[in-house]
Amino acid sequence: MKHIHLSDRYQNGASRIHRLEPRVKVIVTLLFIISNVILPDGAWIGFALSFGLVTLVCALANIGVFFALKRSFVALPFALVAVTVVFTTPGQPLAGWQIGSSALIATDTGVVRFFSILARSWLSVQMAIVLTAVTPIPDLLHALRHLRVPPLLVAVIGLMVRYLTILSDEALRLMRARDARSVGSGGSLLWRAQVTGNMVGQLFLRSYDRSERVYQAMLARGFDGRFLTANPHQMRAHDWWALAGTVVALALIHVAGMAL
Amino acid sequence: MLLRDLDIALAPSPGAEPPALLIEDLHFAYPDGRVALRGATLSVARGEKVALVGPNGAGKSTLLLHLNGILRGKGHIAIGGVPVNERNLPQVRARVGLVFQNPDDQLFSPTVFEDVAFGPLHMGLSADDVRARVERALALVGMQAYRDRQPYRLSMGEKKRIAIATVLAMDPDILAFDEPSAGLDPRARRGLIDLLRNLPLTMLVSTHDMLMVRELFDRMIIMDEGRIVADGNTAMLLADQALLEAHGLEAP
Ligand SMILES: Nc1ncnc2c1ncn2[C@@H]1O[C@H](COP(=O)(O)OP(=O)(O)OP(=O)(O)O)[C@@H](O)[C@H]1O
Ligand SMILES: [Mg+2]
Numbered sequence: 001m002k003h004i005h006l007s008d009r010y011q012n013g014a015s016r017i018h019r020l021e022p023r024v025k026v027i028v029t030l031l032f033i034i035s036n037v038i039l040p041d042g043a044w045i046g047f048a049l050s051f052g053l054v055t056l057v058c059a060l061a062n063i064g065v066f067f068a069l070k071r072s073f074v075a076l077p078f079a080l081v082a083v084t085v086v087f088t089t090p091g092q093p094l095a096g097w098q099i100g101s102s103a104l105i106a107t108d109t110g111v112v113r114f115f116s117i118l119a120r121s122w123l124s125v126q127m128a129i130v131l132t133a134v135t136p137i138p139d140l141l142h143a144l145r146h147l148r149v150p151p152l153l154v155a156v157i158g159l160m161v162r163y164l165t166i167l168s169d170e171a172l173r174l175m176r177a178r179d180a181r182s183v184g185s186g187g188s189l190l191w192r193a194q195v196t197g198n199m200v201g202q203l204f205l206r207s208y209d210r211s212e213r214v215y216q217a218m219l220a221r222g223f224d225g226r227f228l229t230a231n232p233h234q235m236r237a238h239d240w241w242a243l244a245g246t247v248v249a250l251a252l253i254h255v256a257g258m259a260l
Numbered sequence: 261m262l263l264r265d266l267d268i269a270l271a272p273s274p275g276a277e278p279p280a281l282l283i284e285d286l287h288f289a290y291p292d293g294r295v296a297l298r299g300a301t302l303s304v305a306r307g308e309k310v311a312l313v314g315p316n317g318a319g320k321s322t323l324l325l326h327l328n329g330i331l332r333g334k335g336h337i338a339i340g341g342v343p344v345n346e347r348n349l350p351q352v353r354a355r356v357g358l359v360f361q362n363p364d365d366q367l368f369s370p371t372v373f374e375d376v377a378f379g380p381l382h383m384g385l386s387a388d389d390v391r392a393r394v395e396r397a398l399a400l401v402g403m404q405a406y407r408d409r410q411p412y413r414l415s416m417g418e419k420k421r422i423a424i425a426t427v428l429a430m431d432p433d434i435l436a437f438d439e440p441s442a443g444l445d446p447r448a449r450r451g452l453i454d455l456l457r458n459l460p461l462t463m464l465v466s467t468h469d470m471l472m473v474r475e476l477f478d479r480m481i482i483m484d485e486g487r488i489v490a491d492g493n494t495a496m497l498l499a500d501q502a503l504l505e506a507h508g509l510e511a512p
Binding site: 010012136137138162165166169210213214216217218219220221222223224226228229230231 | 325328330350353354358360362364365366368369370371373374377378379381382383387390391394408412426427430
């Protein structure tokens, strides 16, 4: 079994993208998401260009051109919830199904809207994935503080990230212990269900204890609710250029999306 | 408790500096009712290096966790004359470097660098000072090459050494180590012993490594069942076969 650790999201590197000021990275991501949201339904050229932009950022960051695409599929099921718009948007009927006494009618505008929503969320998730891949978590939290996100909220996010790591660690250990002691595929379904039930309880208790001790360790080293980083946070020339470049690129995407 | 009276009572002569570490009649029970400390008393002078030994479950780790206020039992504790209480906690925590028995509890950052930098950053040092301290601390434990590694992917002994570095980076006055040599290979253990010998700090080190005790510590405290049952010269205590046997210990 492969163990994906939460902090594995960060892809160590020294590319131009990595070296950007974290605030710029956060703002660029937000701008990109907003831009996706306001692209009109069916602006396929705009969506395609936006995808090109994500790919370009991945390439510049040296994390693999399709890095974000490959990791973005986990988010797709959530976007599928939007499938109802296919039937609820008024427009030309394309196909219909009779289910009991009610009819489901798919409309052309509904289908366009559905795929547009899919494209928007998928693209946004990809940029967020890139953001966490090129920014260490403490820097990200620090940037949020600089961007006037309430300190309490930032502390909650920071602790959540830490504790999720602990949880996945403990889960891995428990599963190893179980696998080491079960021969072959292991007993009956009932037996396995029982073991799994016990493990969930154990997991809760163990991660609770451990998060308590980790918190103590943080206190012992002077933790006071702030997440600090030794990386300098200064806007330098190339940060401004990156910001300006993003704004121009997004504007072009919108012009292209509307005009074509 | 009347701290000033205590200090004067325990000080060798009036006006002398307070002990680096003072614990008076410390009692503690865990929330589940398990009594772990039953009236521990000890005093460590500045610069003294003391070994804390005793069987499993004697209460050594529990005692160490009291030194910077992580556990709060009944009794009196003072670090360099400063009583450990809510108000003094930041000051006490900057002075006492505590290395936990289990390094997994101590390391929580995505990279080794960030973990070692955590303490210095929260002391309010500048980024350059923090970097310098991290480099120095990693060099002391021979782990410079590991600065960008992920702590949770290291071996036990490597984690242990990083955990020690996280504390050394804070430049504490007192080191409280819980079984620092457990799980280290012979070379790392040797490195640790040399490091502890050369650090001019006050130390209270809990350990089962009796060879290290004999080699490094002039003074030894034996704990059992939450009490301090012996406190004295290491060579003399190690020669007392009956005492060692009574508390599940063995001379090296
Ligand atoms: N979190 C806890 N909750 C309840 N009881 C605990 C807890 N931690 C420790 N104890 C109990 O307190 C007693 C003292 O434990 P402690 O960890 O201080 O022993 P120790 O001397 O460090 O032992 P070892 O040599 O095994 O590390 C033990 O009986 C232990 O079972
Ligand atoms: Mg212990």
